[in-house]
Amino acid sequence: MSRVRVRFEPEGETTEGEAGALLLDLAAKAGLPVRSDCGGRGICRSCHVEVRSGRIRRLDQDGAEETVAAACEVLACQTAALTDLVVYVPPEVRLCPTGEEVAGYLGPGAAALLRPPARGFPLGQRLALRLPPPSFDDPTPDWERLARALREYLGEDRPLVCDLGLLRRLPDGLRVHDFALSATVVDEGDRHRVIDVGRVGGRAALGLAVDIGTTTVRVELVNLGTGQVLGGAAEFNAQTRYGEDVISRIIWSQEHAGGAEDLRRAVVGTINNLVERLLRQAEARRQQVVAVSVAGNATMICLLLRLPADTIRRAPHVPPVGQPPYLSAASLGLLAHPEAAVFCLPAINGYVGGDITGGILASDLAQRDELSLFIDVGTNGEVVLGNREWMICCSCSAGPAFEGMGIEAGLPARPGAIESLVYDRSSDTVQVRTVAGEPPVGLCGNGLVTALASLLEAQVIDRVGQLMSDYPSPRMRQVEGEWQFVLLWAEETGLGRDLVLRQSEIDNLIRAKAAVYAAVSTLLEVLGLTGEQIERLYLAGAFGSHLDVAAAMKIGLLPDLRPERVTVAGNTALMGAYLALLSSTARRQLREIAQATTYLDLSSVPRFMEEFVAALMLPHTELERFPSVVARGSSGVVS
């Protein structure tokens, strides 16, 4: 047998094989596995690639041989290489996400979950099948016929089920397509469920990764076959009108007639608005969305499912359920295929939810030997400390200040949001960087952190966060009895009005950072550890992936660590939901993480309140805890 060399574009990866080898196999050998929804039977066309030069044999055309002159589209599973080839693999045909498409940090262990066979089964998938038609020799009933083919295809023994609706459509569904069809299958952990049948070669199966934050909801639309993120969008959680934090929403849900339903409708409305926008942008249809994974704290999940959340706010803070069952999109009112499988990431506790188990998974914390600290700053702050041997977590109420809620100039990281702000005392000027370079309209999380650090350094505020009323600039002014500092004048903004930071807003930010810092320091103290022993800090949450770590240490939000030990991990809750959408192994590991993590109730540790009070200064009452900040002299603290 002669050897052939095939180069795959656009990567330019080259591999060798015997003449006559299938492009499908050669692509896998080159490390560029392509989709093959029908398992190489030439019926689904999901493996279409473009041969740009060389000589091929077409198995789907009675083995005809052909020398490619102009680029020629073929099925990788039906085409053999006879000579050296150049083959272009379009993005929609790739089996694995390239990684660049995915927002946020993924540890190498987590990234490995995206590649078969380690990943197992996506939460939903569409498979192309050709069944033998029934005969007297093979009179298997329709459903058992489909199940037999699927079981063989999936290569495993977990039960296959379907509901009455599918059974009612099945006989026609099989016959109208002459027993060649696509089946949409969702993975419910202990079994697979067939939710739809249709023609082969229809539109791709899509999934939603959803992060329900107390303040902000984020959704990504994902191609379940390739892992490609087709779009992402975020919006404030419409539940905020019923309360800023989880406690006030739980109380609303209990004390108002229909309150639980109001809250459910609010968050479902927010999600569905985002989904509608993403579907429109991707020119996709609701029926294509066959899987939804949802990360959120236990209260957010309760309110989405309209479960009574009262037990969460009372000691010992147990939620009604840790790992909710697989649910249908229709039962929750989500904009998707009515039978789409909804998986909620499991909670550790009433105060440490699936957003955190998702973060632990995405960051690889549970797989590493090194001692890691994981901090997720949202409306609640959650802290996890541990390694592959043990994990302990706690939660504190930070408030939504760093998400921009309760700060007039605050907003989520959308175009025009200020990501970074530096005030120069000598020139009395401000420099900003905004998302997408648009005219500034407000400050997102990192904008607030850098602003605070900059004002401290310029001695606009003192170490307790007090605005210096005698500061020599027209920016310092009193309005309606409250001091405020003008960050940007109206003409410098995209708003047409001054962007200011008020004294009460600064106080909010300081309380938020103090709560997070105190949670970390209490946890360390309880375990008899010091900050120096932390080998890795993952910072997740409201700040996205653009936190200025030095500024965060300057104001004492983060403990004083060497910057190279800090990974700004972005929205790890969403990354966890993304992993759960694509990998049954990820879904299993999430459950294991939830079970393996111990919860420490800070309210039962008297030390916590002392730590909180001590952290109400910038960076901290005890300066010796921030040696490098002091040494750099880059803070107002040295004056």
Add this chain to the structure above:
Amino acid sequence: MSRVRVRFEPEGETTEGEAGALLLDLAAKAGLPVRSDCGGRGICRSCHVEVRSGRIRRLDQDGAEETVAAACEVLACQTAALTDLVVYVPPEVRLCPTGEEVAGYLGPGAAALLRPPARGFPLGQRLALRLPPPSFDDPTPDWERLARALREYLGEDRPLVCDLGLLRRLPDGLRVHDFALSATVVDEGDRHRVIDVGRVGGRAALGLAVDIGTTTVRVELVNLGTGQVLGGAAEFNAQTRYGEDVISRIIWSQEHAGGAEDLRRAVVGTINNLVERLLRQAEARRQQVVAVSVAGNATMICLLLRLPADTIRRAPHVPPVGQPPYLSAASLGLLAHPEAAVFCLPAINGYVGGDITGGILASDLAQRDELSLFIDVGTNGEVVLGNREWMICCSCSAGPAFEGMGIEAGLPARPGAIESLVYDRSSDTVQVRTVAGEPPVGLCGNGLVTALASLLEAQVIDRVGQLMSDYPSPRMRQVEGEWQFVLLWAEETGLGRDLVLRQSEIDNLIRAKAAVYAAVSTLLEVLGLTGEQIERLYLAGAFGSHLDVAAAMKIGLLPDLRPERVTVAGNTALMGAYLALLSSTARRQLREIAQATTYLDLSSVPRFMEEFVAALMLPHTELERFPSVVARGSSGVVS
């Protein structure tokens, strides 16, 4: 240790044990296992018995000792025998049905499925539990807390699931009962589902065994804890108004707008009427009914589930599904707990349904070495031949004549139905036996068989079933151009009008018996077997358990076998449904039977039509096939 003897009343069974042994264990040792819904923890009171004499120790009263003077109610799990005792076990406490309560024939293998541990899990059960309340040391969420206790209780690893509705009720459900509660659990084969929680000691969990015949629907109300049949009732299937047989109903469902829904409503209405009556008689509530098992041919199951049945009537006659999924009562509109589990007995084929797999299970055919023939005569006739090694089956359209449909004097076996009719030529008189001894109002299956045999013997009809118009009795008369024979004069009936058999009705009965006989003889011929090789014949179906076997052979409905080889098994479909209701082992075996049985399509065997035509005489064209009938000279054939 001294020994004690305990006598259990009313059976009078006696057993010995060591002083200090629990009554619960002693009862089991005596072969009279009693219920213990909470697993012997003294919380459910399901094991209450009456001690009538002797000395006991009460574990639930701090180990107090007591000499019983008057009868004393105690919990068997909390009471130890210190001396010889007499203990009365009330019927509702017994774990196993006594057998007498169960209508119809059960083979010994099938009966063994009713006793633990062989039976596995009933389709639904109510379990009493006491959970540790949540604490900081044990902060397991509510659902996982319940699931942990249930898993331990059930002693196995299959997944436990619940739906959103239960999760919504759970937090209150646990706390209102202080974490001592009863959980209603249904068995879905690969997993258990919790469908309800409530207080301990509530009403018993009940189940329905349903046999949907094409012509007649039968329902039994069963105590799921004890297996006791609380009542049974039967009614014509209201679907008959849309067609007498399965083919005409399938056509109706297709050719009329909303036809499938009409048919579904009709049969659900029939079932619900029966259930309502049974619940009223038993003074039970709809919510108590937590499990439903349904036997029926594939078309009946399709119409109940509103599945398209069209493929059943077209070769190769495959139904949409062989084993339907576990469904909820609410999804089918059945009068029961909305989340009650509905299990449909699996079909072998479009023409051999769950009624037959149920019959094979109940009769033990699949467990025996001997070659057995199973005949179920209903609107369709189904025949199974085989043993533990192999099984083959076929189906023929007998028509509903033996169920009394299409015969003016015909009716199901209800009070007043004639079970047996003998006409005496010499005195020109008729002797009848009726169900419950009530005045005769019509003939049920065996009444028709005995009437036909008797008229043949008396030469009122000849061997082709022709009424002898010159027969010397006023009973023979012509009305509207058709000959008829008066079986009972108006004054002899409970109707006030003559009960007659018309020529066209006799022709119907003969076609029905010929179809059944031809199915049997064709099956034997295809396998190269003869009737003599049949070691056991089970006769099931319309005839209940009172078929006059000799009369059935006289008319050639059954092959000529030695009577001791014939078991009149009654409604084995209902027995199969009863077994499925009480035993997960039975449900598994039903699936195995459905998979292991081969189907022979009679329409593809040219011989069948010849056999049918030859069987249109009484007993048969070839008299040598009925040697004992001829030898007894008891038939019109010898004249």
